[in-house]
Amino acid sequence: MKIEDDLARIADQEERLRFDKFDAATAWTLGSLLRDMAVERGLAVAIDVQLHAMPAFYCALPGTTADNTSWIRRKRAVAMRFFRSSYALGLVLAQQQTSIEAKFGLDSADYATHGGSFPIFVKGTGCIGAVTVSGLPQREDHNMVVEALCRLLDQDHNLLRLI
Numbered sequence: 001m002k003i004e005d006d007l008a009r010i011a012d013q014e015e016r017l018r019f020d021k022f023d024a025a026t027a028w029t030l031g032s033l034l035r036d037m038a039v040e041r042g043l044a045v046a047i048d049v050q051l052h053a054m055p056a057f058y059c060a061l062p063g064t065t066a067d068n069t070s071w072i073r074r075k076r077a078v079a080m081r082f083f084r085s086s087y088a089l090g091l092v093l094a095q096q097q098t099s100i101e102a103k104f105g106l107d108s109a110d111y112a113t114h115g116g117s118f119p120i121f122v123k124g125t126g127c128i129g130a131v132t133v134s135g136l137p138q139r140e141d142h143n144m145v146v147e148a149l150c151r152l153l154d155q156d157h158n159l160l161r162l163i
Contacts, residue, residue, distance in 0.1 A: 003095050006162055010088040011143075013160050018121040022128060024056050026152075030128070030131055031057025031096040034148045045135030048072045050080075051120075051128060064135055071134040074112035079119045079130040081106075086132075087115030087142040116141030118149065 004010055017024065020113030027049040034047045042104075044063025049056045060068060067100035075086040093099060100106045100113050122153040131149070133141045143161050150157040 003048060003091050005089055005094075007088060009160070009162055010085055010091070013146055013149075014085065014088070014119070014121070015150070016155055016160065017118070017146070017153055018123050019153065020123055022051075022120055022122050027051060027056030027129070030148060030152060033151060034131070034133060034144065035059045035061070037144065037148060043135065043144075044124075045133050045141075046072055048076060048130075048132045048134075049120075050076055050130050052133075068134040071112060071114070071116070073091045073095070074110060075114060075117035075134065076130045076132045077111050078113055079117040079132070080127070081111070081126045082148075083119050083121075083127040085115070085119065085142060086113055086117040087138060089113045090115065090138070114138040114141075116145065118142070 031047055031049045038045045038061055044061055046060040046064045046068035048058050076148040078086040078089050093113055100111050101108055106118050116134050117130050119127045131145055133144050146161055147157050150160055
């Protein structure tokens, strides 16, 4: 699929996958759903749900390493700074043939424009956190997060997922 097609689909995801309300209980439900999906599929992933600067859920499944924690921190930093999915920003930068360092002066040690972190939006409020998965190829990390959000928000994953 073309970058333009992916970016259009991700923009649609970011518009549709918004909560009416989101609190610590919702964060736990989302994180637990992602964990259950990973366990059922035998995936070695780490999962993080963060509300502003407060961790609300974290899980590292067997087969993950400290590197996954670092990837989560860096991908989440992108979602929280730009209010976009980390994958979308990575695609935009690839399309522009530049990097986060060159375009924004941000150190890649602190920001990773790879798929897997998605901003948590509350309607009428804006971005209040991020949900992040690390351990799979970046497109799969992104799709896993989108699938869980679709389940919680009663959206059709087949219409929103990246192909």
